[in-house]
Amino acid sequence: MPGSALDRVGDARLDPGWVRGLWSGEGARLLRVGAEHRLPLTDEGGLRFEPPAGEFEDQRHLLVGTVDGMGVFAVDDPAVPAPTAVGRFAVTGLGDTERDIAITALALVNWHRVAPHCGICGGDTIVREAGHVRHCPACVRDRFPRTDPAVITAIVDADDRLLLAHNATWDAARMSLVAGFVDAGESLEACVRREVFEEVGVRLAEVRYVASQPWPFPRSLMLGFAARAVSPDIRVDGVEIDRAQFVSRAEYDALLAEERLGTPTSASIAATLIGLWRRGELPL
Numbered sequence: 001m002p003g004s005a006l007d008r009v010g011d012a013r014l015d016p017g018w019v020r021g022l023w024s025g026e027g028a029r030l031l032r033v034g035a036e037h038r039l040p041l042t043d044e045g046g047l048r049f050e051p052p053a054g055e056f057e058d059q060r061h062l063l064v065g066t067v068d069g070m071g072v073f074a075v076d077d078p079a080v081p082a083p084t085a086v087g088r089f090a091v092t093g094l095g096d097t098e099r100d101i102a103i104t105a106l107a108l109v110n111w112h113r114v115a116p117h118c119g120i121c122g123g124d125t126i127v128r129e130a131g132h133v134r135h136c137p138a139c140v141r142d143r144f145p146r147t148d149p150a151v152i153t154a155i156v157d158a159d160d161r162l163l164l165a166h167n168a169t170w171d172a173a174r175m176s177l178v179a180g181f182v183d184a185g186e187s188l189e190a191c192v193r194r195e196v197f198e199e200v201g202v203r204l205a206e207v208r209y210v211a212s213q214p215w216p217f218p219r220s221l222m223l224g225f226a227a228r229a230v231s232p233d234i235r236v237d238g239v240e241i242d243r244a245q246f247v248s249r250a251e252y253d254a255l256l257a258e259e260r261l262g263t264p265t266s267a268s269i270a271a272t273l274i275g276l277w278r279r280g281e282l283p284l
C-alpha cells in the first residue's frame, strides 16, 4: 500500500525472543479479528486496538508487523466485542497504514482458521515465525499463507467505452467489471481472455496488467487488467452475468447522477480501474 508505514519485519520475526520483546514492549497494539471478517472499530471508524495483555502465546498471537518500531499483533477472536464492522466495509474508511494492518491481519487469521492440519499427512501443524508459517513435524515441511489469484478487467471498445456487467446475484443497480478466479495451471493473461469470453462473449486484443489488490475475503489477490475488445458485440452467459453494456464517460456520469449505477466500494481495485478509465489513463 503506497502510504503504509507497516514494516513486515520479514527477517526479524524469525527470532522468537525478539517477537516476545515486541509484545511486551512500549506502544505494542493488538487487533482482534472476529467471525465473518469482522473488525473492531472506534467511534470515529478507525481500527480499535488494545494493549497486549498477559503472556505472548506463539500458537495464537500473530505478528502483523511494526509501525515506528512498535509491534502490531492480531488474534482470532470470534467473540470480539462491539462496535465492529464487516471487514470489506471497515477497510474502506481507513488510512493506508491501518488498511494495510487490517488486510494483513484478516489474511493471516483467515489462513490459520483453515490450516490447522497438514495437507499431506493430515497431522497437526504448529505455528512458527510469529504466525507466518505453519510447520508439520511429521513431514518436516513448512506451510505458508495461501492466496487465491483472481483477475478483474476494465474492457474498452474502439470508442473507449467501458464494459459494465451485472452479476445475477447483485442488487439491480450494481454494475462492475468482469472478474474471475485463475484456473489451475493457467496464466493470468489466459485467465483474463477466458473469463471475459465465458461471461460476456467478448474477444480481446491487447491485455495489459495495471495493479493488484489483496482482498482477504477470504483469501483473494485481485489482479487488475485493462483490455481492448476486438468488437463491441456482447453475448452474456446468462448464468453468472445476466446483462452487460458498453458505456461512454457521459453515459457513465448520467447513470451515476440518476443513481442507476451502484459503484464498487472506494477501496476496491474495480474503483481504481474505473477511475483510470474516467480520466483516460488506462494503459492501452
Ligand SMILES: [Zn+2]
Pocket: 118, 119, 120, 121, 122, 123, 136, 137, 138, 139, 140
Ligand atoms: Zn504432514
